[in-house]
Amino acid sequence: MKIVVTGGLGFIGSHVVVELQQKGFEVVIIDNLSNADKNVFNGISEITGITPLFEEMDLRDKASVIDFFSRHTDVDGVIHFAASKAVGESVENPLLYYENNLNTLVYVLQELQKKDTANFIFSSSCTVYGQADQMPITENAPVKPAESPYGNTKQIGEEIIQDVCRVTPNLNAIALRYFNPIGSHESSLIGELPIGTPQNLVPLITQTATGQREQLSVYGDDYPTPDGTAIRDYIHVVDLAKAHVVALQKLLKREMSSNYDFFNIGTGKGSSVLEVVNAFEKVTGEKLNYKIVARRPGDVVEAYANTTKAKEVLGWQTELTLEDALASAWKWEQNIRGY
Structure with missing residues (x-):
């Protein structure tokens, strides 16, 4: 099965690509290299022994997105990481974040809406909870007003997906709300490679x-x-990557009770x-x-x-x-x- 991973040369995306390839999926990476190093591609290939397809593309260019999906008509699923993610930068430049994190999501979903069946996993965040009233945080915790434009894009992103799923029964989607990913692949061939001053x-x-x-x-x-x-809550990035594969398999096997759901992914x-x-x-x-x-x-x-819901519904921990x-x-x- 062919899976598109947007932002697939980033920290989390690259580890997900590795896990997908090791499970036998054909992977196409889309990345504009704005916050990634091309050497990561070599690391993925060396770990898995498989060279994934790669297209350097900016998803803000709607025409490029349309062209991509017209050439890859056999896509079975999309895992969407492509987004800007620095809280401080989002406060200083909110329009960059709204364009990069929301327009790109809309353009990808518009193409998936055209397909007979489509599967979509969204890279969300525990930032949607703000300072939760109770610990540990369950998925029933209220979504609080965002502390930053970055956090707001994750909240709005989830709302967009839910709205689209409501009117598009052929679209199946899961939002994964990450806590704090850390670590690297055991090979040390891929890992976290922040450009400039790290935010984490x-x-x-x-x-x-x-x-x-x-x-x-x-x-x-x-x-x-x-x-x-x-x-x-600091979670090893390899555990986080495996959660995406498990969630994708649930979607592909049509084992979800509804065509949209969301899960906490932490320890x-x-x-x-x-x-x-x-x-x-x-x-x-x-x-x-x-x-x-x-x-x-x-x-x-x-x-x-x-993490009870992820364990019970996805079978992941x-x-x-x-x-x-x-x-x-x-x-x-x-x-x-x-x-």
């Missing part, structure tokens, strides 16, 4: 450990948590920033130079998932630990930096 904790940790960064900033130690630092366990720092030091033997600084505006106190993820992230950082 673990690349900041690994870059501090290699000396690229003088010091790690820990934003706030006065939160109402056991050690005062913010709590998140079900919250870890504070200092717990992550300590776990990294333990598994690597590296001491981190870190400093407590003021809180960042917009950061929630804690967010971790209830995590297999890898926080320590596994940190060890793989460190191995990846050493590999790309020649450390």
